[in-house]
Amino acid sequence: MTREPDILCIGSVxxxxxGRSASAMRxxxxxPGRITRLPGGVAMNIAMTLVRFGLTPALLTAVGRDGEGDELIAACTARGMITDTVYRSDDLPTDVYMAVEGANGLIAAIADxxxxxxxxxxxxxxLSDGRLATPQAPFGGLVALDGNLTLTLLSEIARSPLLAQADLRVAPASPGKAExxxxxxQAGRGTLYVNLEEAGLLCQTDFDNSRDAAAGLLKRGAARxxxxxGGSDATEGRRDGLLTQTPPQVLVTRVTGAGDTFMAAHIAADAGGAPPExxxxxxxxxxxxxxSGETAL
Ligand SMILES: Nc1ncnc2c1ncn2[C@@H]1O[C@H](COP(=O)(O)OP(=O)(O)OP(=O)(O)O)[C@@H](O)[C@H]1O
Ligand SMILES: O=c1[nH]cc([C@@H]2O[C@H](CO)[C@@H](O)[C@H]2O)c(=O)[nH]1
Structure with a gap:
């Protein structure tokens, strides 16, 4: 390892x-429209946002040893991320996410x-071969984990001694993968960052507000x-109580990425020793x- 990471980002890169069009679509x-290609995947999006907040992430993901994979790794390195922790596969192709957006918003997307x-x-x-840690000296730092991994692997991670000492921050990949x-x-492990819909999916119910949702998740066993x-109240739930705050009122110009920005800013402040409020x-x-569109992505 050439540099020490501040945080590990485990998941999809x-x-x-x-594809974007100015026309309303169905x-x-x-x-006609524009088709662009840019680095994505939830772990990558979180890592990019953490870089903006001054942290150095190391990526734990799978990237093919194909041309697309080489370009993707170069893009991650150029953004200051540590990539010698990435599993490069000889036979698996680099993953792709494809979305179509019209004037009326996201039409459809497929995550491969x-x-x-x-x-x-x-x-x-x-986490076990000595690059970041060993079974005898497990990783004890910050980890941002995304829900693109299989349920089997996520279940293993929730119970793995290799991550038992880690400060786990977990984000779902999409509402479809929230569960x-x-x-x-169930294991009462880590800190979950979810929106109201995802909280409802995890508790198999509908919540009216973030406070009820946080209380519901804690009741089911979540640790934090x-x-x-969105623009309504957000809540932190811990076993010792609930903390609710109202977001500042702003004119909204973009929404995709709001959740990642919230999570990365919270991790950066929390890790820097800021009190919960x-x-x-x-x-x-x-x-x-x-x-509100005031910061670059
Ligand atoms: N209309 C808004 N006004 C003010 N702040 C907002 C608004 N929408 C989102 N935010 C900010 O972004 C945070 C996360 O938004 P939201 O709950 O929509 O997350 P999300 O659904 O995970 O977002 P994403 O679109 O990235 O998937 C909110 O808690 C708030 O701080
Ligand atoms: O199932 C998934 N859906 C979407 C994403 C990523 O989220 C962003 C869109 O919301 C985008 O970067 C996509 O790659 C993912 O990693 N997995």
Whole structure:
């Protein structure tokens, strides 16, 4: 390891292929527009945002030994991330996410994270082979983990002695994969960062507000949760109580990425020793500034 990471980002690092059109779209639309390719995947998005907050992340993911993989690793390195912890596969292709956005918002998206899923526990090798830690001296620092891993691997991580000392911060990959975080609720492990919808999916119910959702997750066994709800109140839930704050009112120009910004800002403030009120306040402020379009992605 050439540099020491401040945090490990475990999960999906892939290429986002996004088609955008100024037209309103529906099923079967065939319209002119722009198609771009940029680094994505939840772990990558969190890592990019952590870099903005001054942290150095190391990536634990699977990337193919193909041209797309080489370019992706170069893009991560250029952003200051540690990549010698990435599992490079000879036979698995680099994963891709594809989305179509019209004037009326996201039309549809497909996340092809099959290589990450197929690689399984191989991506965790640096936690036991001495690159980051060994079974005798397990990793005890910060870890941001995303819900793109299989339920089997996430269940193993929630109970693994290799991460038992780590400060785990867990984010779902999409509402469709929210239930994959159940092992962390059941094992009472880590800090979960979820929005209101994802909290409801994890508790198999609908919540009216973040405070009820945080209380519901704690009741099911979660150790610590942060529940956001767009422009409405966000709540931190811990076993010793609930803390609710209202986000600043801003004019919204973009929303995708708000959750990652909230999470990264909260981790940075929390890890820097800020008291809970300050950490939540800083995260809400950073996310509000982000959605109002005042910061670069
Ligand atoms: N309309 C808004 N006004 C002010 N702040 C907002 C607004 N929407 C989002 N935010 C900020 O972003 C945080 C996260 O938003 P949200 O609950 O929508 O997360 P998310 O659904 O995970 O986001 P993403 O779109 O990235 O998936 C909120 O707690 C808030 O701080
Ligand atoms: O299942 C998934 N859906 C979406 C993402 C990522 O989230 C972003 C879109 O919300 C985008 O970067 C995509 O790669 C993912 O990693 N897995």
């Amino acid at each position: 892939l290429w986002d292929v996004i 099923q079967g639309s065939d319209v 994270a099959h290589s990450l899923e197929a690689a399984g526990a191989k991506i965790l090798a640096p 994959r975080l159940t092992p962390f609720v 949760v942060l529940v956001t709800d 300050d950490a939540l306040n800083k995260a809400l402020l950073a996310a509000a500034t982000y959605v």
